[in-house]
Amino acid sequence: MVVQGAQVVGRVALLLRLVGRKPEGMSLAGLVRESGLTRPTVHRLLTSLAAEGLLEHDPASGKWVLGPEIFLLGSVAAARFPMEDIARPSLRRLAAETGESAFFSIRRGNETVCVLREEGSFPVRSFVLHEGVRFPLGVASAGTAIMAFLPPDEQEPLLGDWAAHAGDFAVGHPVDVVRDNLERTRLAGYSVNPGLILEGSWGMGAAVFDQQGRPAWALSLTGIEPRFRADRQEFLGKLLLEEAHRMTARLQGS
Template identity: 55%
Template sequence: MTETFPGAQVVSRIGQVLRAVSGAMPRGIGTTEVARATALARPTAHRLLASLAAEGFLDHDSKAGRWHLGPELYLMGSVAAERYDITELAREHVSALAEETGESAFLSARRGDETVCVLRRDGSFPIRSFVLYEGKRFPLGVASAGLAILSFLPHDTAERYLIRADLEKHYGPEHAPDRLRQRIQETRDAGYATNPGLIVQGSWGMGAAVFDGAGQPAWALSITGIESRFSTDRRPLLGRLLLRHAHALSEQIK
């Protein structure tokens, strides 16, 4: 029996599938992994994947059994970049952060309830964290970039998100709503967010929000590294650097 869904539900599931594939780039992703990531039945996930591939939105490596983003998405993305892409403006700031701190530096963009990493530059320090990479997605409130953006959203918007997100289930007690509210306040007070190894033990991050022309947090600059590089004495310096570059980039966008 063929499974059918109302139109809006189909669009939502296609979006979930595309995000799952995007988050697995450049290595690609198998059908079973897509089904698991989207909570879809495997036959349903396969039908959606195959349909997207037929339209050019995905490519399928039949030998490896993995799905990749397709040429149609590249073409659409090239057009959309004229409105949404700030990577060229941000590149100098991401590079400067990597050079000045020695850590890996990033630009992440808000996409709905998630952040997606769109730019990475590694610093000179030889030991690096690979929690974040280009294409990696996290829910808002998870990782320093997502916490920085969430902290500067309007209060009502952030509250509605905290109620529906259920981050504690997947990311642990530090992501429970009450604990996140405390961390949001700490971020607002400091101006920048800190992730003290909450995703991978020993891998720390710090982030600062970048604001669009309407004054909304739409991107974030962040740095990651090993715990010993984020000492109590060094964190204020790193925070000031992040805020300086985030403010300069926000002013360029305006």
């Protein structure tokens, strides 16, 4: 371990992230399974976190959900991350013009986290992606769009130990397919996920760049395969790039 005396902090953060992935909450057993910790430990930490208001235990469902303190701290933190104000208009336009659902994701370490969603009008919608969901970089259209524009020395470690990085997604995302996808993303400017996570559930994404010119966020669209055929991809890609550029410009300005 790099940082001393960090074990509990790491575990607490892990549990918070796991709970945060599911807005409807997670059961103790589920958290034990996904965290790899023992049940007494998870139970004790959850109870302590709930006592502090960082989590809540819904007695009806038995699920653990994020608590009021997280909400309060989040409201304060949001002042430093004014994403909502900047991203929402772009999401609205994307959803309106395409009919698909539009998403805004943030890079966080070697993952992307979905933070905002705008439902499209098209009556068949995928719920693979929603607020709080995390994917390893290189998986899903947002993570592919971001990873494609990272400097090579940041990409290589991930691709080099792909199985460790991608975890459960490694089976559906062989490393050579991902490499290929990244290359095509660099050429087109936007990424396409041809149903790799869930068959028939497609997505396209474009990266948004921070003041240092690094890909830190992504806009993406999801929908069913027939809506992402080759002819329409160009149209959707153009829209995504347009909005991504607009956001990048606004973020450079401030």
